[in-house]
Amino acid sequence: MQSNLFQIDAETPWQDLGNGIKRQIYGYDDVIMLVKVKFEAEAIGTLHEHHHSQVTYVESGVFETSIDGKTETLKQGDGFYAPPHKLHGVVCKEAGMLVDVFSPHREDFLS
Amino acid sequence: MQSNLFQIDAETPWQDLGNGIKRQIYGYDDVIMLVKVKFEAEAIGTLHEHHHSQVTYVESGVFETSIDGKTETLKQGDGFYAPPHKLHGVVCKEAGMLVDVFSPHREDFLS
Numbered sequence: 001m002q003s004n005l006f007q008i009d010a011e012t013p014w015q016d017l018g019n020g021i022k023r024q025i026y027g028y029d030d031v032i033m034l035v036k037v038k039f040e041a042e043a044i045g046t047l048h049e050h051h052h053s054q055v056t057y058v059e060s061g062v063f064e065t066s067i068d069g070k071t072e073t074l075k076q077g078d079g080f081y082a083p084p085h086k087l088h089g090v091v092c093k094e095a096g097m098l099v100d101v102f103s104p105h106r107e108d109f110l111s
Numbered sequence: 112m113q114s115n116l117f118q119i120d121a122e123t124p125w126q127d128l129g130n131g132i133k134r135q136i137y138g139y140d141d142v143i144m145l146v147k148v149k150f151e152a153e154a155i156g157t158l159h160e161h162h163h164s165q166v167t168y169v170e171s172g173v174f175e176t177s178i179d180g181k182t183e184t185l186k187q188g189d190g191f192y193a194p195p196h197k198l199h200g201v202v203c204k205e206a207g208m209l210v211d212v213f214s215p216h217r218e219d220f221l222s
Contacts, residue, residue, distance in 0.1 A: 002194060005178045009188035027166035027192030032143070032214040034166035034190060055138035055145035057210045059170060067116045077120035079145060081138030083113060099168045101212040103143040 001105075002029040019043055020092075025109060033105035039063070039092035047089035052102040054082040061096010065089075112216075113140040130154055131203075136220055144216035150174070150203035158200035163213040165193040172207010176200075 007026040014022045020043030026034040039045070039061065047066065062075045068086040076096065082088040090098070118137045125133045131154030137145040150156070150172060158177065168190045176185050179197040187207065193199040201209070 003192050005181060005192055005194075006176070006183045006185065007190040007192070008183075008185075026168065026190040029164050029192070029194065032164045032166055032212065034168060034192075034212060036168070053140050053143045055143055055212060057137065057145060057147070057168070057170070059168070065117070070116060072117045072119075074117065074119075079118040079137040081114050081116055081118070081140070081145075083116075083140065099210055101143065101145060101166060103214040 003027045014038070021045065023109075028105045028110075031104050033102045033109065035100045035102070035106070035109065037098045037100055039090075039096060039098070041092055041095045043092045045090040045092075047087045049085050049087045050102075050106075051084050052104060052106065053084055054088070055101050056080050056082070057099040059097040059099050061092060062094040063096070063098065064091040064093055114138045125149070132156070134220075139216045139221075142215050144213045144220065146211045146213070146217070146220065147208055148211055149208045150201070150206060152203055152206045154203045156201040156203075158198045160196050160198045161213075161217075162195050163215060163217065164195055165199070166212050167191050167193070168210040170208040170210050172203060173205040174207070174209065175202040175204055 020040030024036040067088040123135045131151030135147040178199040
């Protein structure tokens with residue numbers, strides 16, 4: 001199971017998740033998956049947890065980010081690490097995009 | 112082995128790799144690692160391969176990207192997937208930054 005080698009922004013569909021959040025699925029195989037997630041201002045990525053390790057890059061915007069009970073305001077150029085099974089979530093303070101990467105891949109995003 | 116939960120751009124050191132390339136190490140644990148790699152125009156990420164799966168997001172700039180013998184010109188917003196042990200490399204056509212993510216983590220970057 002793997003994605004194409006190249007992902008072109010203009011050719012990649014956006015999935016509308018509702019509540020001001022959309023995503024594009026980019027590169028993946030069994031052990032890794034990169035996902036772009038676009039947030040309107042005031043959109044909320046509610047606290048949740050999963051067995052995957054997650055690393056995220058803030059591509060644009062400002063996000064109040066909570067991980068395992070700690071909160072930081074992150075802006076373009078910053079990032080975070082959410083360990084497996086630790087509660088994490090974001091509140092979008094200024095519209096922007098997160099680049100979320102998971103290991104292993106998010107089988108739930110492909111079904 | 113894991114990184115801090117939050118990575119703040121202004122507080123994270125850049126490693127100068129020479130030849131117009133610098134990197135910051137962001138979130139990681141044993142199975143994943145996110146690295147920001149900044150390229151000056153005409154800098155070259157020479158063809159190489161590794162056992163890690165790699166997914167990359169083009170944060171800015173333009174990169175002629177080769178993977179397993181196929182070449183595409185990628186720009187801000189695009190991405191790629193480099194399978195384990197497949198030769199890949201980039202030529203930076205306009206200065207910018209790649210967000211590279213590996214699984215498992217790059218033990219060679221931490222030593």
